[in-house]
Amino acid sequence: MNERKIVSIFLIIGMILSLFLVYEHFSASASKFCSFGSTLDCGIVNKSPYANLDGIFYLLTIDLNINFPLINISDMNWFFDFLTTNAFLGFITLLFVYILNKNQNKKIFWIKEKDNKKWIVGILIFATIYGAGYLFAIQKFILVTYCLLCILLDAVIILSLIMSMKIKD
Secondary structure, eight states: OOHHHHHHHHHHHHHHHHHHHHHHHHSSSOOGGGBOSSSBBHHHHHTSGGGBTTHHHHIIIIISOOSOOOOOGGGSOHHHHHHHBHHHHHHHHHHHHHHHHHTTTSOBTTBOGGGHHHHHHHHHHHHIIIIIIIIHHIIIIIIOOBOHHHHHHHHHHHHHHHHHHTOOO
């Protein structure tokens, strides 16, 4: 099996995990499916203020006490909450990478076919830094509990990155 097919499989798994995490974020109560005590609880992680993009501002303002305006877009209404949820943004990112990966010989949007692999690798590097770096650090140092599905998603993104770097143009 070639690298692009393996990357596609990883991306599909990642999109499924992301969609479940979106569901978990918006469900009325935390799912028992992903709760294994106080140190492994997807509900705590997915319902925390860090589960949205504006969690960065929460971290800076509340946790680090930096004089920075607290921007809270997700509380405006359900639509902005949906759009700024890390899980939804992860799904959209993985979907975009999947489209790039499946159409390597075509110009997609503004991306020329010769730049396809660079974009895939670049986006996955960013996803690794944000997801496996920043969001994992939030789980470890701030929330002191982990989301097993989030960690699986991080692993899928890292494996996708490794495999995408092996793609031969």
